[in-house]
Amino acid sequence: MPTIGSSLIALPLLMVALLASEPATSLEYNLDKHQFELGFRPRVAYVEGEEDARAASLLLRLDVRSHWRDDLSTLLEVDTVALGWEDEFSNGENFNGKPVIPDVGGIDLNQALVRYSASNRLQLSIGREAVNLGNERFVGTNSFWQNEQTLDMAGFNVDFASASNVSYRYVANANRISGDAAGKYLSPSDSNFEQNNGLRPAQFLGNHNHNTHLLFAEFKEWDYSRLQAYYLNIDIEEASALSNEALGLRYEFKGRLHKLRSLAHAEYAFQERPETNKGNLIHYYNIGAGFGYQSSEISLNIETLGEKYGTSFVTPLASLHDFNGWSDQFLITPKGGLRDYSMQYIWRKNPWKIDTRYHKFKADDNSTSYGREFDVDLSMNISGDSTLLLRYADFIADDDNYADERRIFLMYIYNL
Template sequence: MTGKRRTTLTGLLLFSLGCGAAEHSTDVSARARLADATVAGESGRAASLLLRARMASRWNRQWSSLVEIDHVSSAWQDDHSDGRRLNGRPLIPDVPGTELNQLALRYRGAEIEVTLGRQRLEWDDQRFLGSDSFWQQDQTFDALALERPLLMSSRWQYLYIGRANRIFGRGRDLNPPESGYPSYPADGKPPGYYPDDYSLAGEHRHDSHLTRLELNEWDYTQLVLYGLAVDNRDQPSTSNHTLGARYRFSYQAHPLRYRLLLEVAAQERPGRPQPHYHLAELAVGYQSLEGLGRYEVLGSDQGEGFTTPLGSSYLFQGFAGVFAATPDDGVEDRSLRLNWRAHPWEVSVRHHWFSAQTDGRDYGREWNIEVQLKPARPQEIALRCANFQGESPYLPDQRRAYLDYRYNF
């Protein structure tokens, strides 16, 4: 079923509910961004503007719908690559265009909630499933989502995903490859400077099933069990079966706050190696300060790294995005972070040490600085900077900076 037919079907479902809606709410927002990047001595810059219009409707007690349309415009297009245009400049994937970001119909009953259509999906911290919404184009999914409450405070979720609408803009067909979109790194650029064509595709067809069980029956504790059967028809190399468990403990003993996060996952690809994933994170807070230590491993088995193709490519392993795709030898990320919050300011400083999971050789290190100012509810200003220093000729030095201004009308 094509994307157009899916959209038409959802539209007919909405129309069939009738025009006598009980409630409608609309929202319009804008996010302007200046971005600067230097990779292997090559500089790039971009300016972009996201305009988003959203309408949520409640038709009756059980039925509701959501429509969200995005328009992204950009400047300095010759000074960067964005995934549609690859011109030898650093990749800044804020792709211009107009997209139907969400179009979904929801039924909410006493024992189950069902959502059908194009929707934004985020599980936990978005490591395995997320919207990647730092970029101007969201990652959304054409999916069927089921959610059922369990016990006192727990829930079970199931997803069927038919299509991933990715940050590079929907509708781009890369089979066969288009002229000007090389499948291999540009001459003189290190391997990995550009991903392959299908990594930059705007859409991936799926026949994927995901399930998640969230248990919240104990004080201070949350346990999550999940299983992912990812079948990517357009990029089969990312297809996988993953089973994992996530444990979170939060406790406050005045004047200190404590948070512990542990996660493990095993991954299997039919007839191929079976890498593993490990995470340990400990945070201690005092008044407006919080210190955090994190150890994350995306393992490797026989030269194939652990993959998270439906998750965020920006929130983890540094703002420079050097390890958005896991290296063949896996990656260990040891990081320290200091957060400070005092309204309307939020400041975060992080340092990452990266190494290969297989033999421990040094990949490099990275500094991240994030400053957010929220002077009033409709406004937000954010500055994010990254400085990656590579220890391999295949991982060149990178410096990136993003300045955002968001306004909700």
Template sequence: MNQVNLPLAALVAAALIPSAAHAETDAQLDITPYADIRYRLELVDQDGLPEDATASTLRLKAGVKFGEWNGFSALVEGEAIARLGPEDYNDTTNGRTQFPVVADPSDALLNQAYLRWQPASAIQATVGRQAVNLDNQRWIGSVGWRQNDQTLDAARLSLKAAKGLTADYFYAWRVNRIFGPDSTQGIWRDNDIHGLRVGYDIANFGTLSAYGYWLDIPSAPAASSKTFGVRLAGAQSVGEGGKLLYTAEYARQSNHAVNPAEFGLDYLLIEPGFNASGFTVKAGFGRLEGNGTTALQTPLATLHAFHGWADKFLSTPANGLRDLYADAAYKFGEGSALNGLTLRIAYHNFDSTRGELSYGNEWDALIAYPLTKQVKLLAKFASYDADDFATNTRKFWFQVEAKF
């Protein structure tokens, strides 16, 4: 079980003391408890392993938000993950390597604990353990799909410099990864991680953002890098109720700090799409360059959201990755007996960027339905067919989540 370290304990105390003082003088103190309960059944059939995985897990996330007092506010959140039923899966810490990996080890830990100061509407500073999600989480994300979040022990400053112009800087010294503290790679300590993002909302066009990420991670030298990029995401109205969607992004990554390799590698994303009457259709081309020895990596990303739900490309192969994909979804709207039901299907074709290797292809499908405003059901499927990379893998998920 993870232990709360002293700096975070002091932070929580600092958050509670002014709140308690305020409670004595103001009966309207805003203290908001909340809970998120999620049950998941995950089944994995992976060629090359003698056993199939069956993981039945329950995640309880609960916390308290403390409302503003003299510009200060705070949040404290705990998380507990429990296995229900047999341990027929490799959770990355239990040594059951005859089973496929389902990276949801049982644990109880402090998930978030931070103090926030907002002296003016355009300035916000946050220090402590926190979830950080930037843009589409391609580079920095909290991995919300897994039962355990990825959080950062960090200081963050967010500014609204002018109308439509924002700036976000963070410094992180510790990464609390999804594998939990019992894993040798569950916590990255003593890091020197800096991130800077500047965004500008262009009226009737989209959001243009530029970013730089400097990762010095002694626990994982190969993950250390510096990345500079630019991203455009927007939409244009077309006809009656239709929208043309577009996303384009380019980044350049090179070695940094403790990384022993020397490289300069490109990232490219082009994703046009269309939305009308509940339908959303997208096509995409994603390219993460590799030179045969080293490839562009995104170790702090929400990786499950990219390159197929079978998670075969959580690390980019040394020969790089080219992902050509199509994604279609339909959401039933108001007036329908199935209001809120979402259907989605996607196809990926994976190749290398070097050596003309055909890695394989993947089909993904999803059904999601809100039973109520608080309770949602989800069923999800992924099937990866291997050619020159990894092995055939099929995954199925059933999930129930309740938020209060």
């Protein structure tokens, strides 16, 4: 029986077929109405820790953007990922006792979307979409990995005032980075088969059925300030313990005084997790500030994913790799919560950019030290579409539940 998610994907394809059957006077098939784009990203990755791992992968992406009428457009995006050294890393789809590097192989319909512009300010959309809300802390594509997280959804976007907007999406399915082949049951050959009774852990499932509502508003009516507000009602069938209802507000400031740049942000949200801690609100804080001069920029930040009676704040739809260190130690918030004290230094000199970060991780409930991490990105902008990136992450554990680990990624990115 088809799921709600598969129905949402079938709808845009059916709409295009119906529109294509209309008289030629209503649609134009000129090639200039269709835009084709190719992007790719080869990557090698290495993990050194209690167990070592290495991975090689290549992402090929084809985009087809079509404007059928002034008010109607479609997007089709197909990804193909090829893997090397498959026996030398786990990836969420397959486990072999090696550390997880979550790049999976295969062909994937990454996006299939129909957009209808009901007016200059109102846009309706339905299908499979790569959704990034704000800084992606709560909803994002996790696009560092070769297989993105996309959402089967229906929704709208409304522009108002001079530069503000509000969007709403109903989500029926999350297509996660583990890929469609990461189903409910593990292969008997998987190293995790016995300890999980043959069932794949919920965080590694390739699909999560949802009954989720995402409401996000952004206000950009000021020269130096931006305000974002969001309400997220996330209901996940396969991982009900991660279901939550969150309400939050984020403020960002960027200013300049002569050659000195200043930046600051403050964010607060509270969350209820009805399946694990009903009736109790769990808090989230993110406060940071910094300044820049010429090629340099330095900032300090404190992020707290709070804890209440053994239940912590979670963000299951986030671009998780982008937060709390690039070694991915805290993809699931510890039961005691998480405080991430970090300092960032960025240096830019075309075509080079160096991004360094130092993290100190503690529990929120009792200030237990989890560990420290040093991260660095070295990137070279070869052209407007091409970037060479070296990423290094070094985590040093202070708690017996964690282990020292180093991760290195080297990749070339074209048109992604």
